[in-house]
Amino acid sequence: MTLKLTRLVVAVFxxxxxxGGSALAHPHVWVTMKTIxxxxxxxxxxxxxxxxxxxxxxxTFATQGLESKQKGVFTREELQPLAQxxxxxxxxxxxFTYAKENGKKAIFSDPVDYHLEFKDSMLTLHFLxxxxxxxxxxxxxxxxxxxxxxxxxxxxxxxxxxLANSPAGCQFSVGKPQEMTKEMAQRxxxxxxxxxxxxxxxxxxxxxxxxxxxx
Numbered sequence: 001m002t003l004k005l006t007r008l009v010v011a012v013f014x015x016x017x018x019x020g021g022s023a024l025a026h027p028h029v030w031v032t033m034k035t036i037x038x039x040x041x042x043x044x045x046x047x048x049x050x051x052x053x054x055x056x057x058x059x060t061f062a063t064q065g066l067e068s069k070q071k072g073v074f075t076r077e078e079l080q081p082l083a084q085x086x087x088x089x090x091x092x093x094x095x096f097t098y099a100k101e102n103g104k105k106a107i108f109s110d111p112v113d114y115h116l117e118f119k120d121s122m123l124t125l126h127f128l129x130x131x132x133x134x135x136x137x138x139x140x141x142x143x144x145x146x147x148x149x150x151x152x153x154x155x156x157x158x159x160x161x162x163l164a165n166s167p168a169g170c171q172f173s174v175g176k177p178q179e180m181t182k183e184m185a186q187r188x189x190x191x192x193x194x195x196x197x198x199x200x201x202x203x204x205x206x207x208x209x210x211x212x213x214x215x
Contacts, residue, residue: 029152031054042134049126052125053122153177170212177207
């Protein structure tokens with residue numbers, strides 16, 4: 001693993017590696033997510049709202065040592081400094097979210113409306129990624145993945161994708177990541193602790209694809 005990625009994990013994932021050791025195989029962090037494409041009254045897509053729920057191990061380490069009025073319970077206000085570190089650190093990695101409008105790259109602005117929620121011992125990061133310019137396109141393609149496959153993203157089973165206030169006739173389809181094969185698992189297991197995956201685009205093979213089509 002590169003020093004830059006290690007720093008990201010320390011910042012964004014609250015010292016998971018420092019606390020859990022570096023002997024874990026890829027991926028190290030698991031996220032289940034829900035994606036909402038947000039539309040303006042004029043029919044243009046204005047942003048993508050994400051809700052990422054982290055696995056219990058990350059959630060435990062991320063909240064370890066955080067002060068709270070009630071033990072084991074964290075309010076939105078108490079978690080806000082950690083939420084800010086998350087979104088600021090993820091900027092370098094494009095928030096693991098990529099978009100194309102009519103086949104051309106769509107640019108996001110910095111996240112807004114971000115906060116962390118702690119429920120059932122799990123942390124969920126909520127944030128809205130606004131498009132730099134409103135998107136009026138017949139096709140909008142979204143992908144969410146970590147190219148290094150350090151973080152594994154999976155869509156939730158129910159209502160994983162929502163088109164909020166979309167024009168009449170807009171529809172979406174979902175392409176889920178391929179299954180991890182035995183050969184892939186063995187290949188990842190052979191990577192020594194602390195070493196980066198050779199191909200930086202490896203995680204793209206496990207991307208979550210959302211294709212939106214509008215009249």
